[in-house]
Amino acid sequence: xxxxxxxxxxxxxxxxxxxxxxxxxxxxxxxxxxxxxxxxxxxxxxxxxxxxxxxxxxxxxxxxxxxxxxxxxxxxxxxxxxxxxxxxxxxxxxxxxxxxxxxxxxxxxxxxxxxxxxxxxxxxxxxxxxxxxxxxxxxxxxxxxxxxxxxxxxxxxxxxxxxxxxxxxxxxxxxxxxxxxxxxxxxxxxxxxxxxxxxxxxxxxxxxxxxxxxxxxxxxxxxxxxxxxxxxxxxxxxxxxxx
Numbered sequence: 659x660x661x662x663x664x665x666x667x668x669x670x671x672x673x674x675x676x677x678x679x680x681x682x683x684x685x686x687x688x689x690x691x692x693x694x695x696x697x698x699x700x701x702x703x704x705x706x707x708x709x710x711x712x713x714x715x716x717x718x719x720x721x722x723x724x725x726x727x728x729x730x731x732x733x734x735x736x737x738x739x740x741x742x743x744x745x746x747x748x749x750x751x752x753x754x755x756x757x758x759x760x761x762x763x764x765x766x767x768x769x770x771x772x773x774x775x776x777x778x779x780x781x782x783x784x785x786x787x788x789x790x791x792x793x794x795x796x797x798x799x800x801x802x803x804x805x806x807x808x809x810x811x812x813x814x815x816x817x818x819x820x821x822x823x824x825x826x827x828x829x830x831x832x833x834x835x836x837x838x839x840x841x842x843x844x845x846x847x848x849x850x851x852x853x854x855x856x857x858x859x860x861x862x863x864x865x866x867x868x869x870x871x872x873x874x875x876x877x878x879x880x881x882x883x884x885x886x887x888x889x890x891x892x893x894x895x896x897x898x899x900x901x
Contacts, residue, residue: 684729684773684780687722688790699848710795713825713874715759717794721769723753729773729780740764740793759796760827762875767792799873800824801847803831806886809853809860818867818885819850825874833885834866841865853887862887 692709693716695701709715721733735755737748740763747765748757759765769790771782783789802822807815818833829847834840841860842851853859869881 684726684731684782685724686769686771686782686790687724688769688792689720689722690767690792691718691720692716692794693718695848699846708793708795711797712823713760713762713796713799713827715794715796716756717759717767718754718756719767719769719792720754721771723771723773726773729775729778732772732774734770736768736770738766740766759794760874762796762798762825762873765794765796767794796874797825798875799826799877799879801826801869801871801873801879801881803867803869803881803883805884806888807853808888810889817850817852820847823847826871827874828872829869830871831867831869834868835860836864836866847871853889859889860887862889 689705690707690709691703691705692711693701693703694709694711694714709717719735721731723731731753733751733753735748735750735752736746737757738744738746743766748755757767769782773780773782800822801820801824804818804821807818809816809818826847830843830845831849832840832843833851841855844851863886865885865887867881867883867885869879869883871879871881873879
């Protein structure tokens, strides 16, 4: 081989090495979506790394693997109470998981993965790096019922419903008249009574509500309360005098 041909071969080899595309790195881009119901009964969905609010919280966690086409991926999701890594609540080997948080407290959600192709294995996260983490904080419970409403279609306090609630995971309410007859009941904390029986608004007077409920913190509620139905009573500014 002449010197020029040898030099040409070396240059070609160098160029071949220089332009050989590196193997894509396998990894994940995990996301978390949280869905909760606000005080008006509307479902709100948001994507974030952390969530803080009232139970129940419906969550969906996705691994979103990247450059894993030729690899077999094994995913591992772990959920535990923050600060108590050894007390695992959920341990699933799935790419995506769904979980509903029904208890108050702070929780950590972790993702780990292993990408395999023959003898080649790529861990996620890489050695020495922390796993992907999401945090969920669920508040303690609260439940308050009003003592009056005015079902007169003036768009002010026309229905009887929970006044204030937070992290209520079980709920049942029943309305009775003064003779103990059941008039209405509902099982949704965001439900309400329109003041009607058989399509007709009840007479003004005192009625009663019985509520049985349970909070995410384990608190049990037993509420019995008078309800004043005031269809004809308004303040001088036209607003209903109810609490």
